[in-house]
Amino acid sequence: MTAPVISAQNLSLTFETNDGPVHALKDVTLAVEKGDFVSFIGPSGCGKTTFLRCMADLEQPTGGEITVNGVSPEEARRARAYGYVFQAAGLYPWRTIGGNIRLPLEIMGYGRSDQDARVQRVLDLVELAGFEKKFPWQLSGGMQQRASIARALAFDADILLMDEPFGALDEIVRDHLNEQLLQLWDKTNKTICFVTHSIPEAVYLSTKIVVMSPRPGRITDVIESPLPRQRPLDIRDTPEFIEIAHRVRDGLRAGHGDG
């Protein structure tokens, strides 16, 4: 067996605030394997974003251990092990779509022709070929979110950390992006950690669904999905899908009950 891509052992993070300590994460233990698509679902404040930020070295845990690709999050960050996609697309309005995707490559010192090739490749991957010279405001919200995914993919990181990337989009656009994201995951075999509030989104996308509950933020259930890798959208009407969705809902309810 290969080592997990992300391994958390009794991970805890307590924020000291003026109102006293906030236990954002408490004793979280989880292994994410290579090629997994893991969704984190739970009510507001259960620590989903904090967990993702620990993986990305944007927060420092106060207890336990976490490794990314077998090393510390800091070393993984320096090795550009992951791309991070935020809730809002976060594109610079004064740069074109191509310019936005190019920015991290410029910072990392890639040569100009390598930059060009990478920009074209990731624009193709997210089906935005031809939009390189447009500015963000000329694109719909869904297209902007795809551009921000392209930016996270541009330097070929094996891990994609996505914090509610489609939360602000309407349902039809979200369905379409979910489908595209699954195809992209299938093509590239990346490991994806994905935060969401939506049960159907979590069940549709994931190989593993991590249910969390707040106060203190912890994992209450980990569901290994029996669904096949290839998933047309209408898989959501099948009994298998509905059964998993029920289990997630039950887990969320139980978490609320003792919160």
Ligand SMILES: Nc1ncnc2c1ncn2[C@@H]1O[C@H](COP(=O)(O)OP(=O)(O)OP(=O)(O)O)[C@@H](O)[C@H]1O
């Ligand atoms: N920098 C901080 N300082 C103090 N408390 C914080 C900080 N960041 C997060 N928290 C608290 O930690 C808890 C977990 O927050 P987190 O953002 O990880 O939750 P979440 O599950 O991602 O929520 P949401 O679904 O609303 O995004 C919350 O109670 C939050 O208020």
